[in-house]
Structures are given as C-alpha cells and as structure tokens.
Amino acid sequence: MIENRSYRWNGRLRRTAIVAVLAAAGVGAVSGTAQAAPKNDGVGYVAGAPGSGDAYFPYAGNGGYDVLNYDLALRYAPPADPGVLEGNLTGVATVTLRAKQDLKSLNFDLRGLNVTSVRVDGKAAKQGISQGGGGAEWSQTQDDANRIWELTIGLQPKLKAGQKTTIVIEYGGTTGRPLDTTGALYGWVTTADGTMVVNEPEGAATWYPVNDDPEDKATYTFRITVPEGKTAVANGLPSGRPATKAGWTTWTWKASDPMASYLSTASVGDFALSYDKGPRGLPIINAIDAGVTGAELAETKASLALQPKMIAFLEDQFGRYPFEAFGAIVDDDTVEYALETQTRPVYSGIAREYTVLHELGHQWFGNSVSPSDWRDIWLNEGWATYLEWLWAEHQGVATMPRQFSDAVDYLDAENRWALNIADPGRDNLFAGQVYLRGAAALYALRAKIGDKAFLAGARLWLTKHNDSTATTADFEAVMEKASGRQLDKFFDDWLREGDRPAMP
Known part of the structure; x- marks a missing residue:
C-alpha cells in the first residue's frame, strides 16, 4: 500500500493518526492469544474463536476453519445523488470451508451490513442463537465502539475437523465511506459513480462475510450486478462476457490463485477497459475511470504502458510473476491512494510510474508471501x-x-x-x-x-x-x-x- 509518494518520498500524504483504541471495559483488554482460545463444550466440540489472535486487530479473522472459496454475488446501486455518497449493496456469499477443529459454531466478520438469511449445506438456519432446538442458528453482533463485527453460526449437526461445509449468507444495506483505526478510508468506499474497494488492513468485512485474516487465503468468484453502463472490475480474469438484463449488467471475474481477503476488490465505476500482454502472454487488464482526464490521464497511460517492462525486470531478479494476470484499476476519487489488490492494484486519481512499480512489487512481496x-x-x-x-x-x-x-x-x-x-x-x-x-x-x-x-x-x-x-x-x-x-x-x-x- 502506498499513498502519494515519489521515489524519494517527497510529498507523501501519510495517514493522520486518530486515537481509536479497543478500550471498553473487559473487551479492549482481551489479548489476541486469549481471544483466540476456543471454549470446549465438554464433549469435544468447540466454538470457533471470534478473532484470529492478531495483536493489533484481535477481532479480525476467526478461528477453527479454513475458507477454500468465496463465491460472491453482489448487486450494487451507486449513489442516486452524487452529492450524497451512499449506495445500496445486497449480496449472496457462498462460502466453502473446511473445519480445522471439531466445531459447534463458527464466526464470520461482517461490518455495517445486515444478514437476512443463512443456509448451512442447503438447510436454512434460524435467527437467534441457541435455546437448544434442532438445526443451525445464527446471530449478528455490531459493536462499533470495540470494532467487533461478528456473524456467529451455531452448527447443527456439528462439524468434525477436516470436514467441509458450504454456507450461504444473504445480506445487504447502505454503503458509505468506512474508516480504519487511523481515520483513513478503506473497505467498500462509495464514490459518486460507484465504489473504490481497498481493504487493507481489515476492511473486507465492510462488503462480504469473511474470515478477515491474511493467513486464510482462498480462491474467489465475483458476480457483480450494476446498473447498465457501469463497469465492475475485480481480481483475476473475466469469466465470459458481461450479461445485461432489464437495465442491469452482471460482470463475472474469477481469481484462481489463493488470495488474502485484504487483497480482494470489486470496484465499480465509469471504467474503460484496455488490454495488454506481459511476459509469456500474461494478460494485463487495465480499467481507467472516465473522470481521469488531462495530465493525470496522460501520466496514467504512460505509467501503465511500462507494466510489461516492469514485470520482466522483476522476474529477472526474483523469479516468475506469481499470478494469472495483472493490470490496474484507476478511479477518479479525490483521495490519492494506491493498494496492491491482487493481480489488479487500485489507484485513486492517478497511476504514477513508481507507484505502479511499488504495487507490482507487492505481487511477489506481500501478495504471494503475505x-x-x-x-x-x-x-x-x-x-x-x-x-x-x-x-x-x-x-x-x-x-x-x-x-x-x-x-x-x-x-x-x-x-x-x-x-x-x-x-x-x-x-x-x-x-x-x-x-x-x-x-x-x-x-x-x-x-x-x-x-x-x-x-x-x-x-x-x-x-x-x-x-x-x-x-x-x-x-x-x-x-x-x-x-x-x-x-x-x-x-x-x-x-x-x-x-x-x-x-x-
């Protein structure tokens, strides 16, 4: 990740620190290690931990399972009034996972969006954890003060270690411009013409239910339905052509390489797509927003034209580029910002040469090895x-x-x-x-x-x-x-x- 810096660091817009500590009594004091410890139900099954144990973000990520694949079907209406940066997002997340422990329940991170239904292996779960009835049950916690955003699913039948399951979660709500602990924009950032999606460090939960821990890498499919005329761009490669029906267009992208959740994106805007090739025919797909014009557009195009040469340069020293594709998403949002979203870094305002090289370098150092x-x-x-x-x-x-x-x-x-x-x-x-x-x-x-x-x-x-x-x-x-x-x-x-x- 980088923000507005040249190769000598001149003019860098560093994040403004805001004191935002998990300090509520009895919650902020919980250490990552203690938080990650599961509770045994006395007969060998445990509740998966509501946090991964990270010292900085104790409630981000979850314990007890490994996600294999996220299939995200999203429907997004950008702001009706460009002066009011609120959109509407609904989603169906189909999550395939494997238990690492004998589990009686598990958690996903989901912030600011409301769950409407949960199905576990095709069977509907009931809302309201558990009074001992049959079937799976679920509940949702939204505690902004302590940065705890959890969807808890009680499993019935329980899940044995090594066993796979598929959980389908329907959810939705109003989107805005969420902030990280320092006050910087991240996650599903609503823009006048769509959204800029940049998750680092733990913003993926602002747009889908997720195990938001870099250690849990998974493959992804994105099916993003937007008003006709808008373009949706995600990680990986397009799957088929966009399909339009009744004024809405669905764009499908598949990311076949394992990916940490903070590197996922599903940006929407007035993008024009262009195509290039890197070494060995590597697909390079660039998306530039119509709002990027003038000198910024000229510099952006010149910088992106160097991508094949940059890839070859880094391959000579560090080995083959590690993923199936590369490219860029250049949005016209006013905050100058860049993030190494896997295979398709996001740039806001302009893509500068050394920023492009920086985000490309992350594909080896940060994305392949996180x-x-x-x-x-x-x-x-x-x-x-x-x-x-x-x-x-x-x-x-x-x-x-x-x-x-x-x-x-x-x-x-x-x-x-x-x-x-x-x-x-x-x-x-x-x-x-x-x-x-x-x-x-x-x-x-x-x-x-x-x-x-x-x-x-x-x-x-x-x-x-x-x-x-x-x-x-x-x-x-x-x-x-x-x-x-x-x-x-x-x-x-x-x-x-x-x-x-x-x-x-």
Whole structure:
C-alpha cells in the first residue's frame, strides 16, 4: 500500500493518526492469544474463536476453519445523488470451508451490513442463537465502539475437523465511506459513480462475510450486478462476457490463485477497459475511470504502458510473476491512494510510474508471501520500496546509494529511528519508517551478505512461502540459511533498536 509518494518520498500524504483504541471495559483488554482460545463444550466440540489472535486487530479473522472459496454475488446501486455518497449493496456469499477443529459454531466478520438469511449445506438456519432446538442458528453482533463485527453460526449437526461445509449468507444495506483505526478510508468506499474497494488492513468485512485474516487465503468468484453502463472490475480474469438484463449488467471475474481477503476488490465505476500482454502472454487488464482526464490521464497511460517492462525486470531478479494476470484499476476519487489488490492494484486519481512499480512489487512481496501478523508489514512495504529503488537505478534516475542516503536523511530527522518497524503498532502500519527503514534494512543486508546470498535468500523466501504467509523471524531464518551467517544483531539494529545503526 502506498499513498502519494515519489521515489524519494517527497510529498507523501501519510495517514493522520486518530486515537481509536479497543478500550471498553473487559473487551479492549482481551489479548489476541486469549481471544483466540476456543471454549470446549465438554464433549469435544468447540466454538470457533471470534478473532484470529492478531495483536493489533484481535477481532479480525476467526478461528477453527479454513475458507477454500468465496463465491460472491453482489448487486450494487451507486449513489442516486452524487452529492450524497451512499449506495445500496445486497449480496449472496457462498462460502466453502473446511473445519480445522471439531466445531459447534463458527464466526464470520461482517461490518455495517445486515444478514437476512443463512443456509448451512442447503438447510436454512434460524435467527437467534441457541435455546437448544434442532438445526443451525445464527446471530449478528455490531459493536462499533470495540470494532467487533461478528456473524456467529451455531452448527447443527456439528462439524468434525477436516470436514467441509458450504454456507450461504444473504445480506445487504447502505454503503458509505468506512474508516480504519487511523481515520483513513478503506473497505467498500462509495464514490459518486460507484465504489473504490481497498481493504487493507481489515476492511473486507465492510462488503462480504469473511474470515478477515491474511493467513486464510482462498480462491474467489465475483458476480457483480450494476446498473447498465457501469463497469465492475475485480481480481483475476473475466469469466465470459458481461450479461445485461432489464437495465442491469452482471460482470463475472474469477481469481484462481489463493488470495488474502485484504487483497480482494470489486470496484465499480465509469471504467474503460484496455488490454495488454506481459511476459509469456500474461494478460494485463487495465480499467481507467472516465473522470481521469488531462495530465493525470496522460501520466496514467504512460505509467501503465511500462507494466510489461516492469514485470520482466522483476522476474529477472526474483523469479516468475506469481499470478494469472495483472493490470490496474484507476478511479477518479479525490483521495490519492494506491493498494496492491491482487493481480489488479487500485489507484485513486492517478497511476504514477513508481507507484505502479511499488504495487507490482507487492505481487511477489506481500501478495504471494503475505504477513502472518500485521506487525510484520515491513516485509511488504520495505520490499516494495526497495524495488522502487532498483527500478529508479535501472531507469537511470537515481543510484541505489543515493536513494539509500535519502532514506537515511529522512530517518535521521526527528529521531525516526526510534520506531521498531518489526512491531510498529496498529496505527503506525503505514508510517514512513515502515517503508524507508524497511528498504534501508534490505539495502544494508545486501551490503553485508553480498549480492549472491541476498538474491538467493529473496528467491528462497518467495518459493518457500509461496501462496502462504510468514513472519519476520521466518525472513531472518531464510537469510541466515542463504548467507550461512548469524544475523540476529543485524536485524535487531536495522529493525528494532531505537538508535541509528552503523552504516554499510
């Protein structure tokens, strides 16, 4: 994820921190570990935890199961009045999952939308958890103060570990412009002509029932029905042609590669689609909103034209592009914003060259290998920023030493080394240090262990954890294996300690 920055970080619009803490008595004090612990019913079945155990977002994600596929049938009416940014969304989510524990109940995250029906393996569930009657039952909790948005489904019959089930959830409501814990827009962001969908870190729950944990990757099908004339764009590849009936058009997209929920999108607008090819005929599909015009449109088109060259450049160093497609969604929303939504990054306002390279780099570092916990986000943003530096040098714009020096100058100012980027805190996920100290650490690591070991370690990281998640400790172990060197002190100095490390 990136917001309005050039290759030297000048002019970056960093997120404005707002104190928004899970602090209600008896709730905010619950630790991730304690929250994730299931309760046994005394006969071997447990209630799946209402949180994944992430230290920053204890109620995001859920325990006890692994989602295999989301099939999302969405119907969306954009705002009738462009001055009132509210739309209407209804959906049918068909979720196929496998139990990891013997479960008597399980949870999905769903924020601000009302469930109207639930079916478990084709059988209707009753609303109102449980007074001991037969059949499955469900209830919904919407606790904005504590950021707890849960759909709880009591299972009857209960679900054995390893057993699959399909749950169909109908839901809907009014959409607006939801905010994350720092006050930044995310999730299903209603726009005058549609919606811009950007979920990082835990905004997927604003538009579908989800296990909103990066560790639970799944495949997706999106069937998005919008007023005729609107275009809906999602991850992956289109499936068939859009079908129009009675003034509504359904666009179908399938994402066949496993994907973390924060990387999903289903953006709607006045988009024009264009097509290109990358290495080995890789499909590149770009969607540019009609509201992107003038100099912004010219720069956007020039930047997107470089995508095939950028992909080839990164493949030469880090191995084959990891997914079935690539491209872009360029919306005309006024907030300048970008996110590495898998296979099709979203840009608001304009797609700049180095931002496009940054979001492309995330397809390897962040999307193929995702963070196990949100505290590990430097592995996403540090790498993507470092890849920008490589591209700038490749293009003859600035050398790697010059860009490293610029980063150090930024970090030297106002004691920015004080932030531990291996655990920056919930509301510092997108602080400048996460990007620039992360990139500087990678530059210093390469100087310490040499080009050969560094590139071997990067490729080992990508192959070992492909389509999965990993931690900072996992990264350290990979680099120690590749280099044959003990690197504990190096990583402490460059990631965790509050003092300026010795320069390479």
